Amino acid sequence: MDVEQVLHMNGGNGETSYAKNSTVQSNVISIAKSVTDEALQKLMSNTVMGSIGIADLGCSSGPNSLLPVSNIIDTIHAMCRDANTPMPELRVSLNDLPTNDFNYIFGSLSEFHDKLKRGKGSGFGPCFVSAVAGSFYGRLFPRRSLHFVHSSSSLHWLSQVPTDLGNKNGTEAITNKGKLYISKTSPQSVLKAYAFQFHNDFFEFLRSRSEELVPGGRMVLSFMGRNTSDPTAEESGWELMAQALMDMAKEGIIEEEKIDTFNAPYYAPWSEEVKMEVETEGSFAIDRLETMEIDWEGFVVEKSYKNKSESEAFSSGRRVANTVRAVVESMLQSHFGGNVMDELFQRFGGIVGDYIYKRTARFCNITLSLVRKA
Numbered sequence: 001m002d003v004e005q006v007l008h009m010n011g012g013n014g015e016t017s018y019a020k021n022s023t024v025q026s027n028v029i030s031i032a033k034s035v036t037d038e039a040l041q042k043l044m045s046n047t048v049m050g051s052i053g054i055a056d057l058g059c060s061s062g063p064n065s066l067l068p069v070s071n072i073i074d075t076i077h078a079m080c081r082d083a084n085t086p087m088p089e090l091r092v093s094l095n096d097l098p099t100n101d102f103n104y105i106f107g108s109l110s111e112f113h114d115k116l117k118r119g120k121g122s123g124f125g126p127c128f129v130s131a132v133a134g135s136f137y138g139r140l141f142p143r144r145s146l147h148f149v150h151s152s153s154s155l156h157w158l159s160q161v162p163t164d165l166g167n168k169n170g171t172e173a174i175t176n177k178g179k180l181y182i183s184k185t186s187p188q189s190v191l192k193a194y195a196f197q198f199h200n201d202f203f204e205f206l207r208s209r210s211e212e213l214v215p216g217g218r219m220v221l222s223f224m225g226r227n228t229s230d231p232t233a234e235e236s237g238w239e240l241m242a243q244a245l246m247d248m249a250k251e252g253i254i255e256e257e258k259i260d261t262f263n264a265p266y267y268a269p270w271s272e273e274v275k276m277e278v279e280t281e282g283s284f285a286i287d288r289l290e291t292m293e294i295d296w297e298g299f300v301v302e303k304s305y306k307n308k309s310e311s312e313a314f315s316s317g318r319r320v321a322n323t324v325r326a327v328v329e330s331m332l333q334s335h336f337g338g339n340v341m342d343e344l345f346q347r348f349g350g351i352v353g354d355y356i357y358k359r360t361a362r363f364c365n366i367t368l369s370l371v372r373k374a
């Protein structure tokens, strides 16, 4: 799978678009906001900056694309007002893979600028927004041009499917039978291949950003991860997707072999793996590393969390299926064919509803705040 070509959120503004189905991710942005605010305060304390370079990596298309940037501008504006210092010029870069629907973002920029002027007065600015298409697993910006990097719900996507997984041409091909990602039945070699790919990718990500950030520059990264060393401890949504596909294979709608040869370019790392990778790469100091349990609709899982009624669980299952569809449809469609997508996500919604009825479906979100060492 050529991830750069195949992975993109559903574009436009239609029923299955990311723009219409991304409230889980917008909740995740809000949950990490206090960490972002704290990092900005530390970045700007005791310094008057003439210009500040900000990048959001994996911005996608839809209302979330400009949400982190708006939050960051609000925080900088409030800090400058309180300290009675002039607002720096803002250089904002929105990054995603080349197949992202950047036109959707460009279409919403004039409203974004109008809102800034209305909220902050006509003296506010200037704020230059540009888009940079390319993989964040490589250089995207000039050396030492950035002060603050943000990324939300994106770094769990790998640059590629781990080498040798499901590769039928190679003699060393590893098969993850009937599964799409790491699962309890996966051979150890599958677990190792995923961990190795994450290690390579995250190292490359840190190395690239270390070139682009100024010394003292900061990054707040928020992505799906896990609380435990065992990647098979908690069932992931991929397990339920595999179940829906296997049901369809049993009915002859798709070929079972197609399931064996699909492997998600996704990895939810253990927080300790993340920490180790930051330390190995060496350019950044960890200011904060937090994990939080979030349910599949994007709400923090409280200790008092109550299970849903059957009908609530099934409505919830449908909403989760729409959220997942907006994210992974492009990948599944290119492998299984567009004609089975409606059927697949309908079945998936039912399976998720049943799962949510029986237990609290949750994922672990990691928020990492880093400082570029001098």
Ligand SMILES: C[S@@+](CC[C@H](N)C(=O)[O-])C[C@H]1O[C@@H](n2cnc3c(N)ncnc32)[C@H](O)[C@@H]1O
Pocket (backbone or CB within 6 Å): 007, 008, 009, 022, 025, 026, 029, 057, 058, 059, 060, 061, 064, 065, 095, 096, 097, 100, 134, 135, 136, 137, 151, 152, 153, 154, 157, 158, 159, 327
């Ligand atoms: C689930 S969306 C999150 C979008 C947005 N940050 C939000 O919170 O709603 C993940 C985004 O990461 C992007 N992405 C994945 N891998 C990437 C890479 N290597 N380089 C740049 N963007 C990437 C995807 O194309 C997608 O738009």
